[in-house]
Amino acid sequence: MIHNNLSINSVGHLTFAGYDTVELANKYGTPLYLMDEDKIRNRVRVYKQAFKDFFPEGSVPEYASKAFSCKRIYEIMAEEGINIDAVSKGEIYTAKKAGFNLANCFFHGNNKTDSDIAFAIDNGVGHFVVDCIEEIYAINKIAAEKNVVQKVFLRVSPGIDPHTHKKISTGSVESKFGIAIETGQAMDAVRLILEQKNLSLCGFHCHVGSQIFESEPFCTAAEIMLSFIKSVKEETGFLASALNLGGGFGVRYTEKDPVTDYRAKIKEVADVVNALCKNLGIPVPKILMEPGRSLVADAGITLYTVGSVKEITGYKTYVSIDGGMADNPRFALYEAEHTVINATHADKKPNLVASVAGRCCESGDLIGEKLSLYKPSRNDILAVLTTGAYNYSMASNYNRIERPCVVMVNKTKDYIAVKRETLDDLISLDE
Ligand code: LLP
Numbered sequence: 001m002i003h004n005n006l007s008i009n010s011v012g013h014l015t016f017a018g019y020d021t022v023e024l025a026n027k028y029g030t031p032l033y034l035m036d037e038d039k040i041r042n043r044v045r046v047y048k049q050a051f052k053d054f055f056p057e058g059s060v061p062e063y064a065s066k067a068f069s070c071k072r073i074y075e076i077m078a079e080e081g082i083n084i085d086a087v088s089k090g091e092i093y094t095a096k097k098a099g100f101n102l103a104n105c106f107f108h109g110n111n112k113t114d115s116d117i118a119f120a121i122d123n124g125v126g127h128f129v130v131d132c133i134e135e136i137y138a139i140n141k142i143a144a145e146k147n148v149v150q151k152v153f154l155r156v157s158p159g160i161d162p163h164t165h166k167k168i169s170t171g172s173v174e175s176k177f178g179i180a181i182e183t184g185q186a187m188d189a190v191r192l193i194l195e196q197k198n199l200s201l202c203g204f205h206c207h208v209g210s211q212i213f214e215s216e217p218f219c220t221a222a223e224i225m226l227s228f229i230k231s232v233k234e235e236t237g238f239l240a241s242a243l244n245l246g247g248g249f250g251v252r253y254t255e256k257d258p259v260t261d262y263r264a265k266i267k268e269v270a271d272v273v274n275a276l277c278k279n280l281g282i283p284v285p286k287i288l289m290e291p292g293r294s295l296v297a298d299a300g301i302t303l304y305t306v307g308s309v310k311e312i313t314g315y316k317t318y319v320s321i322d323g324g325m326a327d328n329p330r331f332a333l334y335e336a337e338h339t340v341i342n343a344t345h346a347d348k349k350p351n352l353v354a355s356v357a358g359r360c361c362e363s364g365d366l367i368g369e370k371l372s373l374y375k376p377s378r379n380d381i382l383a384v385l386t387t388g389a390y391n392y393s394m395a396s397n398y399n400r401i402e403r404p405c406v407v408m409v410n411k412t413k414d415y416i417a418v419k420r421e422t423l424d425d426l427i428s429l430d431e
């Protein structure tokens with residue numbers, strides 16, 4: 001199977017972390033997001049250990065919580081002792097309510113409003129990642145009003161194309177994120193930050209993109225960023241103590257995607273960072289990275305109930321499920337591929353090529369096309385794999401569909417991390 005927490009039991013059902021998926025679907029209803037808590041913890045530990053082994057002291061991974069945000073995930077990250085990246089008041093608030101120490105939170109985003117900034121400062125968010133000139137002034141002004149010196153990183157765009165889907169590529173000069181090194185604007189922004197009394201610059205940040213399997217784009221980014229650190233030192237006297245290389249390592253959505261040894265990839269980046277610093281004659285900064293997808297994506301699957309199998313003679317076949325773009329918009333947005341299994345008959349070989357369609361009134365509401373699976377009957381359970389990232393967090397109520405619940409499983413129990421929305425939840429804000 002594509003992930004090592006998936007198997008098939010004696011009645012032919014797909015199992016997930018040892019649990020019978022058909023039984024879980026019966027117990028909690030569908031659509032159902034399932035998350036494997038132990039797998040998340042193990043992946044976090046791989047990152048944490050690699051950071052400890054290969055980077056200077058104080059280097060820690062951050063969990064990019066846009067991938068999957070709810071109170072329970074922040075509790076897990078707090079217990080595992082890693083930092084978080086948050087991009088909105090909502091993520092900060094959720095982390096706070098989960099008891100996460102916000103001193104270990106990095107506040108990202110390319111357009112933080114004055115209200116966001118005030119909220120984050122009031123709640124003791126440890127670091128801001130500044131994205132534009134206006135934010136330099138705004139954070140400094142609000143910090144001054146609150147008598148705080150706010151620690152900040154500057155997000156710069158290194159000018160790299162990581163060869164991933166263009167909608168998840170962020171490091172080019174033209175990107176809406178960060179300030180470009182190439183145009184000289186990043187250096188000007190550094191000078192401006194250093195002039196502000198209520199900002200304390202810690203270092204620099206870049207994020208080149210997402211779903212990247214090679215360490216090469218990170219190494220190229222490190223090369224550009226470390227040279228920038230050296231130029232900044234020469235031109236302003238400021239020596240960055242930390243460098244954040246962003247998130248982005250990929251995961252397996254289909255068998256075509258490689259298995260990634262994250263520890264080995266991090267070591268490759270560390271080797272390049274160490275060699276470059278030596279060549280440049282600068283101390284190795286603390287290294288931060290902010291994986292989202294690679295901490296949670298393959299720890300999640302989604303279960304659906306099949307409604308119909310519609311064969312359009314001579315054309316194509318649709319398998320319709322009781323979810324779709326409202327709980328997983330990734331195909332609609334990026335034509336992203338996911339592996340789909342008939343969980344009720346996981347022991348049977350695929351004998352059908354079909355499009356899996358959601359139930360929204362929208363032709364583009366598909367989970368995928370040309371998917372091979374064992375032909376389902378009404379009420380069979382379908383499992384869509386690798387949905388732990390950017391599914392629940394991107395879910396909507398389009399067509400007034402209730403968002404599914406999130407169930408976590410671990411060695412000892414299955415439990416609800418996020419309740420299923422009710423019809424009353426849907427109208428709870430209506431006047
Ligand atoms: N840091 C920054 C500044 C980011 O913008 C992102 C992702 C990450 C870290 C985490 O990247 P990851 O390790 O998860 O690749 N919705 C899209 C992905 C959007 C990624 C946005 N930024 C998808 O479903 O593929």
